[in-house]
Amino acid sequence: MPHARLSRTLLAGLIAAAAGSAFAADAKAPDVTRHQADIDKIVSEISPKRIEAYVRKLVSFGTRHTMSDTTSDTRGIGAARRWIKSELERCGAGTRMQVAFDSYMDQGGPRISRPTELVNVVATLPGVQAESKERMYVVSGHYDSRVTDVMNFTDDAPGANDDASGTAAVMEMACVMAKHNFDATLVFMAVAGEEQGLLGANHYASEAKKNGWNIAGMLDNDIIGSSHADDGRKDDTQVRLFAQGVPPAKEMSDAMRTLVSTGGENDTISRQLARHIKEQGERYVKGFKVNVIYRTDRYLRGGDHSPFLSNGYAAVRFTEPNENFDHQHQDLRTVNGKVYGDLPEFNDYNYIAKVAKVNAATLASLALAPAVPQKVGARTDKLENDTTLVWEPNKEPDLAGYRIVWRETTAPFWQGAKFVGNVTEASLKLSKDNYFFGVQAVDKDGNVSPATYPMPKR
Structure with missing residues (x-):
């Protein structure tokens, strides 16, 4: 061409x-186009092998359904979150990274049949510049899982792609980036309750809004595990990045009304964040495309970035280019030789690493920049x-x-x-x-x- x-x-x-x-x-x-040595080093250290090990460990807990067992050391969401926290503490030892549980009691609703404690695992890497450390950038994946019936909390729900892939990517980023200094603060989150209605993310975003936290950008990684479509096509050269335009509010704020009246509907804070992600991601991960999609999420669907958007923060979602619904929200079974279920063998770990590298390059560039x-x-x-x-x-x-x-x-x-x-x-x-x-x-x-x-x- x-x-x-x-x-x-x-x-x-x-x-x-x-x-x-x-x-x-x-x-x-x-020179705003040159590679930053620290960012190159971070990107080079993202490991597909470690990401695969994280995914397989998460799958080993059987089910990570939000209402599953919390007392066992080997099965259920309680064992999973304790392992995530201990692993982040282990790899962050000797660094400034702080790891904690962020929990609250959900009293129940359409997808929660009884009062249930929801627990996010949050690793915070404080910024080192006094003028920037209150500015935060959040990256998340959800560690809960499900099968066909969203209320089934007993059957095995491996959730290897949805969303052990995103959780593993966030854990890998946290472990690699904890060794570096950034002006602003980075927050790495493994979120609970996504499948039950974005509950863990909504709790964190609401608390952030209530407390006036300066979240300057939020990156959600959900279903980033596979490079194969349902028809067998392989595409490991791009990732979809969903970025909201005008929020679907019943009443438009004066600022949003002015934005629209001047033609700036493609210049919302989330679209500006997406442009930055595309520029930085494609700079540091050669041959990989960040495909910005002008939608909040996939058609009529949602993810953990949505509560952040609702609370006024810039937030976007990463998702693989072609979802295979045989391996998403499915009971484990084989029908006429066809395997259904979200199993680790259907993931592409080199692909997940590429998406993680895009995230890491973006987070580093944002946290180093003014x-x-x-x-x-x-x-x-x-x-x-x-x-x-x-x-x-x-x-x-x-x-x-x-x-x-x-x-x-x-x-x-x-x-x-x-x-x-x-x-x-x-x-x-x-x-x-x-x-x-x-x-x-x-x-x-x-x-x-x-x-x-x-x-x-x-």
């Missing part, structure tokens, strides 16, 4: 020329063809300055960029009628934040 590549290159050059700057980074700007710029506005106090953006200054001591990014209104990802220095106002010779803009914060090492969409400012 040489002509297609040429046309995109020419387009970028023409847009940059119109903006009055070279498309390449300014000579004084930090916070997203705040109160970004586009001046509208006079009619002009130029675009002037303003924002509040960041507080990080290693801040180098700010980068304005833009794209045409029909383009999903950023097409142009200009580093404008450590200022709080900048103008471009591009019309706000014809382009979408964003402002990113950049530190002296070239770590760059996701973009913030500018709201009208008079």
Whole structure:
């Protein structure tokens, strides 16, 4: 496709020329495209073998149904969560990572037939920069499992893909990343109660909202285990990333109404997070595509990122490219030689590792970068063809300055960029009628934040 590549290159050059700057980074700007050595090291250490061992250990507990046995040391969700916690404590020994249970009593509902203690396993790696440590990035997988009947808590429910794959990926990330320092705080969670109605995630997200925690991004990994479709096709070259646009609220907030009225429905905080994930993931995991899907989740379905979205946080979901429903939410059985059930032999552990690497690269880049710029506005106090953006200054001591990014209104990802220095106002010779803009914060090492969409400012 040489002509297609040429046309995109020419387009970028023409847009940059119109903006009055070279498309390449300014000579004084930090290099935001170079690989960070620490991130390369983290990505290289993610191990398919360890991920497989984690999955098989989780499967060995027989069932991890939310209402299953909690007293046995070898079977049920109680044994599973105690093992997850002990394993995270073991691999985090000598590091700053703190591991704890996050529990509450659920009094029952449509999928909980009796009062049940729900327990999330939470490993927190505190940030080391005073100005950034209150900013948090959460990554999760759910460790509970189920069979065909969601209320069946006694039969074997191996849950190797749904969602031992996501739990194992999160555990592997935590163990590898615990040895590194980050400006902001990372939270690695194995969540309970997903199959019973996103209960564990809802508890954590609600507590975060109530306590005013600054969760700047949440990554949910659910069903990331298989590279094979139900028709036998193999695709280990991409992962789906579901990112919400306008929230499906009964009443739209003033801020969301302004976003929509200016055409920014594809510039919500979750879509901005998704753009960052795609850029960083594809940079550090060569030959692997992050396929951003403009939906909250799969059609009319949901996952543990949904409660975070409902509480106003940027949240996205990773899922394999093609689900095989013979190996999801199925009683274990063989019919006419066909095996049904979510068994570990149907996982692709090299594929899970690739998805984990994308997650790890993203989390590291976010936790090393400055916070997203705040109160970004586009001046509208006079009619002009130029675009002037303003924002509040960041507080990080290693801040180098700010980068304005833009794209045409029909383009999903950023097409142009200009580093404008450590200022709080900048103008471009591009019309706000014809382009979408964003402002990113950049530190002296070239770590760059996701973009913030500018709201009208008079």
